[in-house]
Amino acid sequence: MIDVVAVYKKVIGATLLAAQLPGRFYRSVFRGGYPTTVRQQLATVVNNLLLHVHPTRLYNRSLEPQTTFGLGLICFYLFIIEWITGIFLMFYYEPSTGAAYGRILDLNYTITFGRVMRNLHRWAAEAMVVGVALHMCRVFYTGAYKPPREFNWVLGVSLLVLTLALSFTGYLLPWDQLSFWAVTVGTNIVSYAPVLGPKLRYVLLGGDTVGSDALLRFYTLHVIAVPAVTSLLINYHIWRVVKDGGLAHPSENRGADGEPVGQRSDSVITTFPKVVYLELLVFLVLMIGLMVASLLFNAPLEEEANPLTPSNPSKAPWYFLGLQELVGYSAFWGGVGVPTILMIFLLVLPYVDRRQVGVGVWFARERMIIIGVWTLILIGIVVTTALGIYFRGPNWNFYWPWENWPGPH
C-alpha cells in the first residue's frame, strides 16, 4: 500500500527545493543580501570583480557632473561598444580587396542588424576620438596630471595615440574611394619624416601603394594588435587612478609654505550604490544616443576603391586634417615637426609642471600661463582641422563652405 503522506511530503520538499534554486544561485554569485550597512557596502565593492577597480569610498565632490563630466568613463564604454560591434562586423568582413567592399554593402543592405552595427561602430569610433581629446583637456584644465599622477598622464597620452591608430587602421577597411584615398594621403603624411619616413610608410602598407597587403596589415592591426595593447593600457590606466589616490582633489594643493590650502572638509560616501548606479545611468544615456544616431545616420560609404581615379580633394580622416593642412604649407612641419613637438610637450608636461597648485580646480588662476599655452595650441589644432574639413576643395584650394566647388559634383 502506498504511503500517501510520505509521497506528499516528498513532493512538497522537492517543490520547495526547486523554488529556492534561483535564490541560492543568486547568493552564490553575490554573497550576502543587498548591502545596507556601510560595512556591507564597502565589502560589496571589494568582493566584486567588476566593481573592485573602484575605491571603496570617495569624495562626494567626485560625483558632481562638472568635476569630470564622466568623460573617462564614457571613453571606456565606447571602447567596449567598439569591441562588441567590432566582433559582429568581423563575422562578415573579409580583408581582401576583391571581397571587402561587397561585404560592407551586404552589411548595409541584407544582413540583419548589419547597418545598425556598422553605424554604431563608426559613430562610437568618432565619439571616442572626440571623447579622448575632451578627457585629456579636462585632466589638463583641472591640473590632474601633477604628481603623483604624472605616469598616468603618460599612459593617457599613449591611449590617445592608440585611439587614433585604431580609428585610422579601421578607416581603410570598407575599401571605398573615401577610405582608399584618405589612407593614401594619411600614410603620405607619415613619409615626410626624414630618413625613416618612407621606410615606415613601406612597412605600414607592405608596399609602396595602398593595396591588398596594406588592407591585410590594417585589418590585423585593427582587430588584434592595437585593441590588445589598448585593452591592457586601459586596465593599467584605470587601476592607476585608484593607486594614485583617486580623482584630483583641491585638498592636495599646497601654498608657498608647503602647507595645505583650500577646502579640506568634503563629505565621503561609499561607492556602492550611488556611484555604481550613476555609472549605469551614464551607460544607458550614452547607448540611447548612439543607437538613435546609428538608426538615423548612415556611416559614410562611397563607391568601391579605384586606384586609377583619385578623388579631388583627397582628404585624410578628419582628425588628421590639421596635419594635412600644415603639410600644405610645409611637408616637414606638418608631417614631422609639429606632431613631434606636440608629443614631446605632452609627455614632458607633468614632469616639468610639478607645482601643487590648481589641482582639482578648473582654470586655476595660479596656472594661467600654462593654461594659456595649452589653449593656444588647442585653438591652433581646432582651426587647422576646421580649415581642412570645411574650407578646402579641389587641389586643396580655399573655398567657403557655402561656395560650390568647381568640377563635377
Next chain:
Amino acid sequence: MERWLAITGLLLTLVLGWTLWDASEQEWTRYQEAYYRQAVRLAQKGSQRDWASSLRTEIRQIQLNGHTTVERCVTCHLGYDNPAFKNFAAPLRTHSELLQSHAAERFGCAVCHGGEGRAVTTLEAHGQGQVAAKPLLRGKYMQAACYNCHGTNTLPPQATAGVVRGRQLVNSYFCLACHKINGEGGEEGPDLSQVGSHRSWTWIYAHTVRPQGVVSGSTMPVFLLSRDEIEDITIYLSTLLDNRDRLRYLPLLAKRVVGEDPAQGWVATQRREAPARHDAGSPLFSYDGKKLFHGAGCYICHTIDMTGGEVGPSLTYIGRKRNSDNLTRLLKDPDEILPGGKMPQLYLNDLQISALVDYLSWLR
C-alpha cells in the same frame, strides 16, 4: 536615481524595439508574398501548386565570377523566368525573350541593366541610394549595354543604332576639338575615354543638356542639340568604359568568344569594334567657311564680332594678321605654327581647311 535608471532603461528598450522594427521591415517580403499568392492562383497542375506553396520568403541571389559578384535582383523580380507572369506589372513580370539567350544564372542582371545588385531595396538596387552606383539603364539606353558585349557587327542595326549615331554626332560636332577619346583630341576639356565608367548615363545626359548645371564653373558651352541627339551622344559616351569595367564580365563572355585564350578573343573583338576615326568628309557640312567655323566649334574658344569664347585670341581681324598660307598650315598642324599652344589638332580635311581659310582671310 532609481527613477532615472528606470526611465532610461525603458527608453533604451524602446530604441531596441525600433532597431528590431527597422530590421524586420523589408520591402522585398511584400513582393515575394504577392508573387507566391499569384503563383498558387495561376497553378494549373497539382505539381505546380505543390511547387508554388513550397516557396519560402527568403533573399534570392545569383552568384557569378566565382561568387565575387552577387546579384539579388531576383529577390523581388521573382517572375523573371516564369512565363505565367507575362502580363503582370514590374517587379513580378516575366523577362523579355532576350533571357533565353542570356541566361540569368550565367550572366546575372547588372551586366545589361546596371544598378547595384547587392541591394534589396528599390531605391538602392536601382542605383539611386546613398552609395553612388550606376542608375539602371532604361529604354534606348540599354543599347549601350548591348554594344559593350556585342559591338555592332553581330546585332541587327537597330540594336545599336544610338551608339553609332552618337559616335557620328560626337565626331561631327567636333567634340574632339576639346576632349580626348582614346588618345585623340584636344586638351581643353577632360578626357572622355573612360567617361562611361566614371559617370552614370543620367549624369552624362544632364551634363550634355547644360554642363553648368552639373559642373559649376564649367567652360563647356551649351550646345543647342535636339533631344534625340543628346540621347544618342549619351548612349555612345556610356559605352566608353575603363578596363576594370570591360573585364568585369570577361569570364562570362569567354565561353562565347572564339579562340583558345578568352582574353585574346575579347581583345580581338574589341579591336574590330574600335571606333573609326571621325569621318572628316561627313556630308553634314557644306564647306561654307562661316558655317564650318561654328560647326567645328571654333567659336567655343575664339570670338568673332563679340560672340564666342575667350580661351583663344579674338579672330575678328585675323585676316590682317595671318595670310592664307600661314592659316592653312596652322589649321593642318597647329603645333607647327604655335608650338606648345592650346590650339587643338582638329583633323580637318583639305576642303574644309580651304573653306575655313577663305572665311578667316575675309575677316579684316
